[in-house]
Amino acid sequence: MKKERLDLDDYRKFLKQYLLTHDETALYQAEQLSKLSVQHNVSPEEIIHVHIKALKELYPDLQQEVSDSLNFLLEAMISYGLALQEYQSLREKQSALESEISVAANMQKTLLQTKKPTITGLDIGAVSVPANQMNGDYYHFIEGSDGTLGIALADVIGKGVPAALAMSMIKYSMDSFPEQLRQPAQILESLNRVVEQNVDTSMFITMFYGSYNTKNHTFSFSSAGHEPGFFYFQETASFSEIKARGLVLGATSDARYNEEAMTIHDGDAIILLTDGVTECHLGDRFIERDEVLEVIKDYLHLPAQEAVEKVYKHFERLQDFHLRDDFTLIILKKET
Amino acid sequence: MNINLSIDVATTDNQTTLTIKGEIDAYTAPLLKEKLLPATAKEAEKIVVDLKDVTYMDSTGLGVFISALKSTKEHGSTLTLVNLQERVHRLFKITSLDSIISIDTTTRGGE
Incomplete structure (x- = not known):
């Protein structure tokens, strides 16, 4: 499955905006990014990875423990990423099955057709x-x-x-x-x-x-x-x-x-x-x-x-x- | 759909009595099949199914009884249905299944 990279610049921009202003619209942007991420098969650990990078760019002197803890969190999210991939592939299989059933239903209709x-x-x-x-x-x-x-x-x-x-x-x-x-x-x-x-x-x-x-x-x-x-x-x-x-x-x-x-x-x-x-x-x-x-x-x-x-x-x-x-x-x- | 069926199974010497309460339809028929079929597989077993409290049954339910009947023939057991309500009895009459499945509307199950 194709993975797309999250746009780091956007993420950094929204994160910065939120940290400085606590603006609700920035939070809303984060929610939008989350939706887009799911749509584009971006895994949760990928988001955390981008988060760490953005944070380090904004705060070059970031406390080592905070940085380490985020790496720890990243590892903890890996299974969720795999579950997401599995979900995506099941969804594809399901839609394939649905279309096969609808082909079968149409075939049945044709086969059983009777002329009044x-x-x-x-x-x-x-x-x-x-x-x-x-x-x-x-x-x-x-x-x-x-x-x-x-x-x-x-x-x-x-x-x-x-x-x-x-x-x-x-x-x-x-x-x-x-x-x-x-x-x-x-x-x-x-x-x-x-x-x-x-x-x-x-x-x-x-x-x-x-x-x-x-x-x-x-x-x-x-x-x-x-x-x-x-x-x-x-x-x-x-x-x-x-x-x-x-x-x-x-x-x-x-x-x-x-x-x-x-x-x-x-x-x-x-x-x-x-x-x-x-x-x-x-x-x-x-x-x-x-x-x-x-x-x-x-x-x-x-x-x-x-x-x-x-x-x-x-x-x-x-x-x-x-x-x-x-x-x-x-x-x-x-x-x- | 809520599952609206309870089945009480009582076993004595060579007789199994199933007392069924509720509706037998596509959703509940698997439960009936699960309780009824093993009993029919016992040789010389007499199975009585009391349908007094069955308010509704659809054709999926009939399918279970056909399965059970075939199984009694295979294993030498017998199947009798008792206390059918009018709507349920009508189904057996329309499908003529009352000509091959023993139905007793005069006695109570287990007596």
Whole structure:
């Protein structure tokens, strides 16, 4: 590390000024010099060295004991100088790590990118906001050549880098399934084996997979312990929970999943979310699922993308813009 | 974040009862793991976890119980959760973990 020498002339000038006048501004200058010294990696013993020199120039007849004692002090400061050097090098390492993590986060973003499809008759909105740098929620749209739209929504339990890596694993596995094997239950069973064999025992993934048939407008779906979403039925203006039970991915190797189906009519909507939405905190209080529905209902008449963004903004404001968990909300509306 | 969890461990012949009080989240889950996992590694041990005073648990807590369950299978011990509060029980139901982890809501832990 580069060490710069303290400007002896300045130091002498301020020291002299202070000794003669006891002027506060000189003390202030000393404080400024101290800040500059830290910035330029000037060690404490270097400052004492300059101090001794300046003092001797100002008082050539300086008492020998005073001069000796200052040399003694200089030796006593050496470890502090080393500690300062170590601190500087740790700071450099930390900023290198931070930039590496931000590169990784960007890479993950690119790798996991999903394009929101444009499908005639379907209005799709999706928002996913990480609580920290790396998002533990993941959604993915897969368009089949037969006109089906696959929607995957997953929440990796466990935070930070390991969770992000597990998510990439899910995405690659899903990409590797041939189209004819993309049935919800089948996908979850295969992914369960992948997760069970490959992640730490305390890590698991909740996932919802739905397949929307754009020809007959049926929505078939399976859930691996994922926070239930909702259907909205326009005819009765009511919501109903998407009932699908299944074990989280990664808990046992032989999990089996049920597949359910629902016919979607004009004006109906499918609402999928992660528990970051329902685990919103308001101080000590949780937001109940009914309250979440109320908010969604308020915005559901808007275009789907605008609706999910408005709902997100609503909860962000409630939590003073500080999310505790990743927040993902997807709305699919069948246009009338 | 303040650590808001206390765990009381009582051991009798072949049975370990953990009485947990407070919130199980990302900050406190390591403490639970530290107390629970060694017990599951004892062959034929019966482990009862009393969650009566657990007011909040998040998915990190579920992760610890999945780990513990895997460990019981490996070591031939058993794990039972008792006295779950509604919010905590809901988590086990949504994730279907109640189908593989034994949950008893009618009896008190240790009886």
